[in-house]
Amino acid sequence: MSGEEAFIAALRELAHDPAARGLIDDAAVLDGTGPMVATHDTMVEGVHWLAGQDPADVAWKLVAANLSDLAAKCCRPAGLLLSFMLGDAHWNSRFLAGLGDALAAFDALLLGGDTVSPPAPDAPKVIGLTALGRPIRDPPPSRADAQAGQSLWLTGRCGAALAGFEALRAGSSDDALTAPFRRPVPRLAAGQALAAAVCAMMDVSDGLLLDAQRMADASGVTIAIETRLVPVHPALARRKREAMAWGDDYELLFTLPRDAHCPVADDPVGATRIGTILPRGAHSLLLDGSPPPAGLSLGYRHGE
Amino acid sequence: MSGEEAFIAALRELAHDPAARGLIDDAAVLDGTGPMVATHDTMVEGVHWLAGQDPADVAWKLVAANLSDLAAKCCRPAGLLLSFMLGDAHWNSRFLAGLGDALAAFDALLLGGDTVSPPAPDAPKVIGLTALGRPIRDPPPSRADAQAGQSLWLTGRCGAALAGFEALRAGSSDDALTAPFRRPVPRLAAGQALAAAVCAMMDVSDGLLLDAQRMADASGVTIAIETRLVPVHPALARRKREAMAWGDDYELLFTLPRDAHCPVADDPVGATRIGTILPRGAHSLLLDGSPPPAGLSLGYRHGE
Numbered sequence: 001m002s003g004e005e006a007f008i009a010a011l012r013e014l015a016h017d018p019a020a021r022g023l024i025d026d027a028a029v030l031d032g033t034g035p036m037v038a039t040h041d042t043m044v045e046g047v048h049w050l051a052g053q054d055p056a057d058v059a060w061k062l063v064a065a066n067l068s069d070l071a072a073k074c075c076r077p078a079g080l081l082l083s084f085m086l087g088d089a090h091w092n093s094r095f096l097a098g099l100g101d102a103l104a105a106f107d108a109l110l111l112g113g114d115t116v117s118p119p120a121p122d123a124p125k126v127i128g129l130t131a132l133g134r135p136i137r138d139p140p141p142s143r144a145d146a147q148a149g150q151s152l153w154l155t156g157r158c159g160a161a162l163a164g165f166e167a168l169r170a171g172s173s174d175d176a177l178t179a180p181f182r183r184p185v186p187r188l189a190a191g192q193a194l195a196a197a198v199c200a201m202m203d204v205s206d207g208l209l210l211d212a213q214r215m216a217d218a219s220g221v222t223i224a225i226e227t228r229l230v231p232v233h234p235a236l237a238r239r240k241r242e243a244m245a246w247g248d249d250y251e252l253l254f255t256l257p258r259d260a261h262c263p264v265a266d267d268p269v270g271a272t273r274i275g276t277i278l279p280r281g282a283h284s285l286l287l288d289g290s291p292p293p294a295g296l297s298l299g300y301r302h303g304e
Numbered sequence: 305m306s307g308e309e310a311f312i313a314a315l316r317e318l319a320h321d322p323a324a325r326g327l328i329d330d331a332a333v334l335d336g337t338g339p340m341v342a343t344h345d346t347m348v349e350g351v352h353w354l355a356g357q358d359p360a361d362v363a364w365k366l367v368a369a370n371l372s373d374l375a376a377k378c379c380r381p382a383g384l385l386l387s388f389m390l391g392d393a394h395w396n397s398r399f400l401a402g403l404g405d406a407l408a409a410f411d412a413l414l415l416g417g418d419t420v421s422p423p424a425p426d427a428p429k430v431i432g433l434t435a436l437g438r439p440i441r442d443p444p445p446s447r448a449d450a451q452a453g454q455s456l457w458l459t460g461r462c463g464a465a466l467a468g469f470e471a472l473r474a475g476s477s478d479d480a481l482t483a484p485f486r487r488p489v490p491r492l493a494a495g496q497a498l499a500a501a502v503c504a505m506m507d508v509s510d511g512l513l514l515d516a517q518r519m520a521d522a523s524g525v526t527i528a529i530e531t532r533l534v535p536v537h538p539a540l541a542r543r544k545r546e547a548m549a550w551g552d553d554y555e556l557l558f559t560l561p562r563d564a565h566c567p568v569a570d571d572p573v574g575a576t577r578i579g580t581i582l583p584r585g586a587h588s589l590l591l592d593g594s595p596p597p598a599g600l601s602l603g604y605r606h607g608e
Contacts, residue, residue: 027343027373036340039331040385040434046423069331081344083432119350124423126430128387
């Protein structure tokens with residue numbers, strides 16, 4: 001068997017849903033009615049992960065990042081298409097292990113995709129994933145639906161991924177500390193529990209401040225965050241601004257009508273009111289009443 | 305604007321369907337009911353295209369290859385998600401030009417995707433596309449539905465892409481000759497016209513012989529091709545075996561009940577009966593009654 005054939009044979013074990021057609025057909029065929037949500041993330045070695053990271057964690061994160069977008073749309077996952085660049089046996093097998101872990105953890109189905117050869121044996125790997133989901137409300141929420149008077153909420157807390165990243169970089173073998181960076185958990189249950197209540201919603205993948213600014217711009221409002229209300233990981237207690245500008249936390253940022261009860265506030269993950277939506281002013285984002293200082297990084301921008 | 309922001313601003317002009325949500329949201333949201341077909345192709349510079357090729361043609365081919373999979377499923381295109389690796393201004397703008405050409409030519413909608421930075425400025429580019437389609441029959445055909453007694457058909461002819469590739473490599477500026485390689489046309493209309501008639505169907509992307517063998521293996525039958533019946537491009541008249549083992553033609557390979565009329569036989573693209581489906585014998589593929597000679601390449605295999 002060629003490298004591709006061996007990989008696909010192993011992948012087939014993970015793609016057991018009838019919609020995958022045993023990975024032998026040109027395409028996956030999904031049953032069902034109603035709207036479908038579709039999202040895609042691509043990750044590049046050296047850009048989105050470090051060359052030395054466990055490929056199993058890379059696979060997990062690729063799945064988690066995509067499912068986080070579905071969570072923001074109140075979706076149950078309907079299926080995944082994987083774009084995989086073949087490598088050596090270690091890369092291929094560890095990637096498959098992490099992919100299997102993530103599929104099982106999030107009850108997601110692998111339906112198809114493509115495998116390609118690398119342009120050179122040592123070329124940085126590039127992998128991608130398309131996630132399809134069925135929203136449990138129609139239409140699913142948008143990040144463009146924030147309106148003045150609503151309150152701004154965040155699930156979980158900021159900075160867990162940054163704390164995990166720094167611990168991993170320092171050589172920590174504390175799995176619980178590094179897990180939020182290595183194996184983030186998309187807020188699928190919270191996303192669905194919020195379906196009836198939320199106005200605007202998005203996931204926080206590039207940093208709370210940058211993503212809040214994007215929500216404000218998409219909605220044509222100003223978002224005022226009270227930084228003292230933003231929960232952060234204990235390791236970042238003295239570096240809150242940094243935690244708020246660091247990506248990879250995959251929490252949900254959402255708005256609720258003024259004074260509305262938050263249906264997930266008392267869940268184990270929890271949610272916290274961190275600000276207010278204002279009519280559009282001169283600035284899209286206010287931190288404690290003032291625009292962010294010039295030069296403050298709000299989050300991670302690709303291509304810079 | 306960063307490179308990514310400028311590219312996405314241009315991309316937004318191509319993504320005008322409401323399902324794309326202006327490319328400002330986490331995901332695309334598709335309306336409608338009934339089954340959905342999903343497929344993904346990834347292309348790598350130096351593997352799937354040559355470094356010197358016009359990025360506009362690369363974009364076109366990425367779209368065409370994916371839509372060809374939808375054609376094999378009797379689909380109308382429902383939407384595309386692009387995974388794009390940013391490069392210099394020439395790469396970005398020429399790619400966008402070809403993408404726009406293809407979207408217009410095939411009446412396809414760009415709905416979303418992801419853009420990423422390259423791991424290094426001179427790293428080979430990796431791009432991907434997910435295509436979603438609505439099949440006009442439920443369930444859409446599979447490549448696993450070939451049965452003994454059916455006849456085997458091919459749209460168009462073999463070798464047009466190979467002739468175009470060789471002309472391009474030789475420096476030809478004859479656009480009509482090189483177009484089948486640079487700008488293949490997926491057989492969307494034929495795929496839909498065949499919906500009521502076909503038994504098994506797939507697209508020919510890796511070579512007629514290899515793909516016919518795959519259909520035979522998926523269906524548990526033997527496929528007998530009469531090579532004298534296979535239409536080939538005039539430039540390959542003396543190299544028919546090679547033309548039948550070369551990919552990129554994106555024709556449709558399908559089976560019909562014995563003696564059935566082929567509804568697209570008289571279309572401009574046309575279709576030709578090239579063989580017969582037999583009960584599974586010792587070999588999955590027979591050429592003029594004999595198994596392919598050992599060592600004959602049947603087509604393009606990735607990862608070898």
